[in-house]
Amino acid sequence: MSDDVLQSRRRLLRAALAAGGASLLAGCDALSDSERFVDLLSLAEPLNRGVQRALTGARLAQEFPASMIAPTFRPNGTLAPQTQEYRALQADGFRNYRLQVFGMVERPLEFSLDALRALPNRTQITRHDCVEGWSVIGQWTGVPLAHLLDLARPKPGARIVVFHCFDDLAGDGSRYYESVDLADAYHPQTIAAHRLNGAPVPIANGAPVRMRIERKLGYKQPKYVRAIELAPSYAAFGGGRGGYWEDRGYDWWGGI
Numbered sequence: 555m556s557d558d559v560l561q562s563r564r565r566l567l568r569a570a571l572a573a574g575g576a577s578l579l580a581g582c583d584a585l586s587d588s589e590r591f592v593d594l595l596s597l598a599e600p601l602n603r604g605v606q607r608a609l610t611g612a613r614l615a616q617e618f619p620a621s622m623i624a625p626t627f628r629p630n631g632t633l634a635p636q637t638q639e640y641r642a643l644q645a646d647g648f649r650n651y652r653l654q655v656f657g658m659v660e661r662p663l664e665f666s667l668d669a670l671r672a673l674p675n676r677t678q679i680t681r682h683d684c685v686e687g688w689s690v691i692g693q694w695t696g697v698p699l700a701h702l703l704d705l706a707r708p709k710p711g712a713r714i715v716v717f718h719c720f721d722d723l724a725g726d727g728s729r730y731y732e733s734v735d736l737a738d739a740y741h742p743q744t745i746a747a748h749r750l751n752g753a754p755v756p757i758a759n760g761a762p763v764r765m766r767i768e769r770k771l772g773y774k775q776p777k778y779v780r781a782i783e784l785a786p787s788y789a790a791f792g793g794g795r796g797g798y799w800e801d802r803g804y805d806w807w808g809g810i
């Protein structure tokens with residue numbers, strides 16, 4: 555069974571378990587490795603899919619009043635990318651920055667910051683949760699990824715959206731990357747954010763554009779986004795597990 559299928563089953567299972575209580579969650583990964591259990595899941599899949607959609611399909615992450623915005627949005631991971639391509643863009647005030655949308659799309663596109671500002675934008679005050687055990691509330695403004703995808707028109711067979719970043723967190727010449735499925739890509743709170751707390755996104759928080767994918771943990775909020783690629787799976791990227799931290803053992807789903 556492919557990783558993708560396994561991942562989507564795990565996800566369905568988590569949603570179903572969320573309905574019945576979270577106490578079984580810890581055993582989830584071990585359970586899904588059992589073939590008998592997988593068979594059982596296949597039988598229940600149409601039902602689980604319905605349960606999952608009902609529970610999480612339209613669920614919005616909580617949004618907060620302006621009074622709860624933290625004075626500074628604590629940064630983490632890369633704080634100032636040192637790659638040549640980023641430094642060149644930064645030196646120019648990101649005037650030459652273009653956000654690319656490519657891969658399995660009918661119409662590959664690129665957007666300058668002005669072009670992004672001119673598109674429909676969404677502003678949301680949300681809480682960022684890092685697995686290190688801290689949270690911070692901030693106000694983000696950006697273009698819904700759904701809108702960018704509608705313009706680019708994903709081809710049939712595209713199932714994963716990969717975010718390519720400018721920074722080399724590992725220090726080995728690779729680049730930070732992340733990926734989500736189409737349901738999270740089209741979620742109304744998933745935005746390509748270019749403003750934080752009423753100002754352009756600071757360098758430390760991912761300038762000029764970082765994703766906000768509000769039902770996900772911190773490591774699934776890629777900063778310094780260079781390009782958005784539609785693909786059939788995440789297997790061909792990085793270490794093949796769907797993201798920088800996933801390649802180092804973190805869960806691909808990373809939901810909150």
Ligand SMILES: Nc1nc2c(c(=O)[nH]1)N[C@H]1C(S)=C(S)[C@@H](COP(=O)(O)O)O[C@H]1N2
Pocket residue numbers: 627628629630631632683684685719720721723730731758759760772773774775776777778
């Ligand atoms: N490109 C890139 N994106 C990244 C990271 C990173 O190092 N590089 N760190 C991740 C982690 S672990 C967290 S908690 C958040 C931190 O976002 P912040 O710096 O705006 O707080 O970014 C995530 N996205």
Ligand SMILES: [Mo]
Pocket residue numbers: 630683684685686772773
């Ligand atoms: Mo994090």
